Amino acid sequence: MDECCTCTADPLLIFSCSGGSNVGQIANQAAVELTKKKWGKMFCLAGVGGHIESFIESSKGNRIVVIDGCLVLCAKKIFEHMDLPVSEHIIVTELDIKKNNNFDLDKKDIDRVCDEVKKRLG
Numbered sequence: 066m067d068e069c070c071t072c073t074a075d076p077l078l079i080f081s082c083s084g085g086s087n088v089g090q091i092a093n094q095a096a097v098e099l100t101k102k103k104w105g106k107m108f109c110l111a112g113v114g115g116h117i118e119s120f121i122e123s124s125k126g127n128r129i130v131v132i133d134g135c136l137v138l139c140a141k142k143i144f145e146h147m148d149l150p151v152s153e154h155i156i157v158t159e160l161d162i163k164k165n166n167n168f169d170l171d172k173k174d175i176d177r178v179c180d181e182v183k184k185r186l187g
C-alpha cells in the first residue's frame with residue numbers, strides 16, 4: 066500500500082528539493098512555512114521521484130510549485146522525467162542567496178523565498 070506522511074491532494078502542491086546544503090534546506094523550510102500559512106500544501110518530492118503511483122496520481126491536475134535550492138535543478142528534473150507540468154519554479158540561488166554548507170539558516174532568506182512564491186502566485 067502506498068502510504069503518505071501528511072500529504073493529501075490539494076489544489077496547490079509545493080515541492081522542495083530539500084537538498085543537503087543551506088539553499089536546499091531554505092527551499093524546504095520555505096515550503097513548510099508556505100504550508101503553515103495555507104498558501105498551498107507541501108508534498109513529498111521523494112514519493113514522486115520514487116515513482117510511487119499514488120503520489121504521481123495526486124500530483125496530476127494540480128498546480129505545482131517547485132522550489133530548487135540551486136541550478137542543478139534536482140526537483141524540477143524529477144517533474145520533467147515524470148512528464149508532469151510545473152506551474153511555478155523558484156531557484157533559491159537566483160534570489161541572491163549563496164549556496165554553502167551552513168545549516169544555521171537565516172529567516173530573512175526563508176522569507177525571501179516565501180515572498181517570491183507569493184509574488185508569483187499573485
Ligand code: SF4
Pocket residue numbers: 082083084085086088089133134135136137138139140
Ligand atoms: S537543486 Fe541544488 S540544493 Fe537542491 S538537491 Fe539539487 S544540488 Fe542540492
